[in-house]
Amino acid sequence: MRRLALIGNWKMYTTPSSARFLAEDILNRLNGVKEADIVVCPPSTSLVSVADIVNGSDIVLGAQNVHWEREGAFTGEISIDALVEIGCRYVIVGHSERRHIFGESDEVVAKRLRRALESGLKGILCVGEKEDERQRGETEKVISRQMDTALEGLKRTELIVAYEPVWAIGTGRRAEIRDVEAVHRFIRKRLSERFGKDASGNPVIYGGSVMPDDMAELAACEEVDGALVGGASLSAESFASIVTRAIERRIA
Numbered sequence: 001m002r003r004l005a006l007i008g009n010w011k012m013y014t015t016p017s018s019a020r021f022l023a024e025d026i027l028n029r030l031n032g033v034k035e036a037d038i039v040v041c042p043p044s045t046s047l048v049s050v051a052d053i054v055n056g057s058d059i060v061l062g063a064q065n066v067h068w069e070r071e072g073a074f075t076g077e078i079s080i081d082a083l084v085e086i087g088c089r090y091v092i093v094g095h096s097e098r099r100h101i102f103g104e105s106d107e108v109v110a111k112r113l114r115r116a117l118e119s120g121l122k123g124i125l126c127v128g129e130k131e132d133e134r135q136r137g138e139t140e141k142v143i144s145r146q147m148d149t150a151l152e153g154l155k156r157t158e159l160i161v162a163y164e165p166v167w168a169i170g171t172g173r174r175a176e177i178r179d180v181e182a183v184h185r186f187i188r189k190r191l192s193e194r195f196g197k198d199a200s201g202n203p204v205i206y207g208g209s210v211m212p213d214d215m216a217e218l219a220a221c222e223e224v225d226g227a228l229v230g231g232a233s234l235s236a237e238s239f240a241s242i243v244t245r246a247i248e249r250r251i252a
């Protein structure tokens with residue numbers, strides 16, 4: 001069975017001091033939990049303060065972005081060497097807020113992912129359709145395009161794919177479990193077409209308005225290897241509850 005991954009995306013919430021407080025609360029609740037990979041992704045301005053709290057614990061640090069060049073004249077961007085030095089082990093790429101608010105193309109997402117993987121970080125590749133694309137029956141077409149571009153030329157890598165239907169992110173409208181199951185099965189098929197049987201270990205997780213009460217149903221689904229959690233990861237209590245419910249359901 002693939003390992004569970006529960007990832008908190010703090011987006012542009014928290015300052016260094018409030019992030020520290022949140023990280024301490026999460027650590028107090030979840031340190032010692034070995035049955036899942038538990039990752040927190042604070043904004044870049046809070047990475048250092050959260051690293052002070054979680055590095056060396058069972059809570060792992062992730063970043064929300066990385067640039068593809070090692071360094072250079074790229075105002076506002078984040079370098080891989082900085083992330084490695086801080087102690088990040090994961091990086092989110094292709095989040096719908098990056099794609100649709102900041103206009104990141106599939107090609108840019110691919111370059112960011114490649115840099116992360118080449119430098120030994122694990123990539124969390126977000127894919128997902130917009131609402132009008134779903135209504136037009138284009139979900140698989142969109143996800144194929146996003147995955148094909150991001151994975152072009154890659155060997156089997158340390159990669160998590162997060163299925164995040166855009167219309168479910170931050171809206172309180174979680175996708176129906178049968179739709180999640182169908183899309184995850186499709187993503188897994190695409191992963192194995194590209195990487196062969198090696199892809200069987202790559203987690204495919206769901207993101208989009210996940211709350212503690214959703215997690216048992218999601219984790220009961222064989223195709224769901226965890227969750228990428230936005231809003232509910234900003235409360236240590238609800239994030240810990242999501243982690244606990246996922247683990248309980250998996251081992252039940």
Ligand code: PEP
Pocket residue numbers: 009011164168169170171172207208209210228229230231232
């Ligand atoms: C996300 O930020 O990736 C996300 C899924 O957010 P939310 O859980 O708030 O929908």
